[in-house]
Amino acid sequence: MLNITANLAQQRALDMLRRDWKQYNSFMVYSPTGSGKTGLSAFITDGFVSRGMRVLMVCPYTVLITQTAKRFAQYGLPEEQIGYIWRDHPNHDPERLIQIASADTLIRRDFPENIDLLIIDEAHLRRKKMLEVIKHLTEETKVKVIGLSGTPFAPFLGKYYQRLIKPTTIKELMQNGVLCGYEFFAPTKPDLSKVKTTRSDEYGSDFKEDEVAEIMCGSALVGDIVSNWLAHGRDLPTVAFCVDVKHANYVTIRFNEAGVNAEVITADTPHEDRLMIIHRFEQGATKILVSVGTLIAGFDSDVRAIIYARPTKSETRWLQTIGRGLRTAPGKDACLVFDHSGSVIRLGFPDSIEYDDLPSKSDGMKDAAAQKAAEKLEKLPKECTQCHFMKPAGVYVCPKCGFKPLAGEDVETDTTRGLKQLSGNKKAPTLKEKQSWWSQIIFYQRQRAMQGTPVSDGWCAHTFKDKFGTWPKGLSSHPVQLSPEVSNYIQHKRIAFAKGTKKQNAQEVQPVLKLSCAPPATAAERTAQLIKIRQQLLNRNVGENL
The missing domain is CATH 3.40.50.300 (P-loop containing nucleotide triphosphate hydrolases)
Structure with a gap:
């Protein structure tokens, strides 16, 4: 008897499996993140072990074997009946009713005999030998197979699993506060x-x-x-x-x-x-x-x-x-x-990707495929051209910054800019928050002065204004230790300033280069031209000598 209670998704999955158990030999359980697929595996395993039947649980990677065994024991499965298919492991015992193995281990050795149920975690992963085992068990020995996956989208799954069990969706888990x-x-x-x-x-x-x-x-x-x-x-x-x-x-x-x-x-x-x-x-x-x-x-x-x-x-x-x-x-x-x-x-968004059937290679259903592609295109989000927030399909006004695009403006977006500061519905900063930021900026100024690379009072004021849109009038100038948030903001400004300076220098030097390539005129004009080029280069710190 397990010491956990089935959640909504687990109970639905168990009910669906019971309903179709006699009709099908293989099942794929669509189990999104947060739905509790390890707990579901424990409930299914407990039903078999309580009747003296043998279960083989297959994990996708070796690192997950111990983690799964610990979870099973925590949930109340008999620890003395949990064995590892893992050479030289202290819990290696083929006689135990619950065997846990990695897929990589199983494909390199003979498959265990005398099992009554095979459970495969992350069953969307394609391993040829495991697929051959599934086909052999379900068609010849009639051993039941249950695959678990949060993403059962692989195109071959419909050929090996007969029934899709879909107890919940990402959207429902979000609505219920599970995700x-x-x-x-x-x-x-x-x-x-x-x-x-x-x-x-x-x-x-x-x-x-x-x-x-x-x-x-x-x-x-x-x-x-x-x-x-x-x-x-x-x-x-x-x-x-x-x-x-x-x-x-x-x-x-x-x-x-x-x-x-x-x-x-x-x-x-x-x-x-x-x-x-x-x-x-x-x-x-x-x-x-x-x-x-x-x-x-x-x-x-x-x-x-x-x-x-x-x-x-x-x-x-x-x-x-x-x-x-x-x-x-x-x-x-x-x-x-x-x-x-x-x-x-x-x-698209993660909760908009859903399937109601197991994918399998079709033979020419082009019209149906085209219709599904068109339906998916309609559900794709659109980017707000102002703050780069991804708006849900059909949403016109950006829910993040309130920007209302002109007709057709959100079809093609500018993807070269950085993400702008969000505005609109953002909560207005309090006086306490402004004071905290100003005190930390002052701390940064004093820190730079001690390092021999000072920044001006004007730089501090403009940094504050860039953040809050107002000057730091009436605020105290006592310094406060930098927080990661303020430090990151200052680092971001320095990187942006360096990029802007580099671009500006490149743009300013360009006319000089063009001038230097101009054809020579008279000797007097050529001398005047060289003097002008030299002065421009000196002023812009490009070089000191021609």
């Missing part, structure tokens, strides 16, 4: 028109990784990621999803240079190192986890913001990653998502 809401922004959108498409077993059709990595490693795009987070990330615990290790390292270095502690975690990061990195993140020592091919399954830390810098065509990849930020936590109303990949424009 939090989201706020999507699209500060930048890379040009991927020339990137080829490839296919993987895990995510299906998607952009070719090496080509998209080359684009996303551009200094301007990475700079936008850092400056946008400094301005609008609110110092929230954040996960950044990158294309490959090189891209992740570059993003991490740029954040560290800006004074933000970020660490890289990849699929090849050793297990012990991974636990330490995640621990530092949960304690607040690390502010941003930069991920490559990991933090998808089995990662339940409190994530308040997501930087999505991994362009994708895969609905599975999109939902799996965004789902990391949708879990609820105290004081968390919504997860901020900064999409620097164009994926939200391409695929």
Whole structure:
């Protein structure tokens, strides 16, 4: 008897399975983030074990075996009956009624015999031998198979699972408070028109990784990621999803240079190192986890913001990653998502991606496919041209900044600008908040003076005005230690100023270069021209000698 009570989604799934149990041999349970699929597995397993029947639970990765076994024991399943299919593991015992294994282990050895139920977690992952096992069990031995997935969108699933069980949706979980809401922004959108498409077993059709990595490693795009987070990330615990290790390292270095502690975690990061990195993140020592091919399954830390810098065509990849930020936590109303990949424009919001049938390769249903594509296009969000907030389909006036576009203006958007400061419905700052910011700006000024790189009183006043739209009149000038929020804002301003100065210098030098290339006139005119060029170069600090 388990010591937990089934939630709404779990109870619905159990009722649906009981209803169709005799009619079908294989089931795919559509179990979104937050619906409790490990708990559902425990309820199903308990029903078999209580009758002396054997259950094999398959996890997608070795790292999740111990985690699943601990959860089963916490839920009340008999720990003495939980065995591991894992060579040399102390709990390796083929005679126990509950066997837990990783898919990678099973495909390298003979499949266990005499099981009564096979449960496969993350069943959308394509592993040829596992699919052959499913077909053999359901067609020849009549052993029941239950697949679990929050993203059962893989095109082959309909050929191996006979019945889709859909107990809930992401939208319903949000409405019931099981998952939090989201706020999507699209500060930048890379040009991927020339990137080829490839296919993987895990995510299906998607952009070719090496080509998209080359684009996303551009200094301007990475700079936008850092400056946008400094301005609008609110110092929230954040996960950044990158294309490959090189891209992740570059993003991490740029954040560290800006004074933000970020660490890289990849699929090849050793297990012990991974636990330490995640621990530092949960304690607040690390502010941003930069991920490559990991933090998808089995990662339940409190994530308040997501930087999505991994362009994708895969609905599975999109939902799996965004789902990391949708879990609820105290004081968390919504997860901020900064999409620097164009994926939200391409695929839509996570709660708008739904299927009522298991996908399977069709033989020419072109009209139906075209109709579904048109319906999906109608549901895609639109970007506000002012604040880059992603508006739901059919929403005309931006709910974030109140901007009302002219007819047709929100069809094509400017994707080269950074995310602007939100306004409109934003709560007006209090006098206490203004005083706090001004005191911290003064602290920063004194800190710079001690370092020998002072900033002027005018700079301080203009920094305050940029933030609040008013001058710091009537405020006390006593200094207060910098907070991460104010520090990040100042760093953002410095980066933006440096970019603007570089651009202005390039524009000012251009006429000088054109002048120097002009054809010579008389000797006197040529001498006057050289004197003028020299003076311009000296004034602009381009050089001291011709």
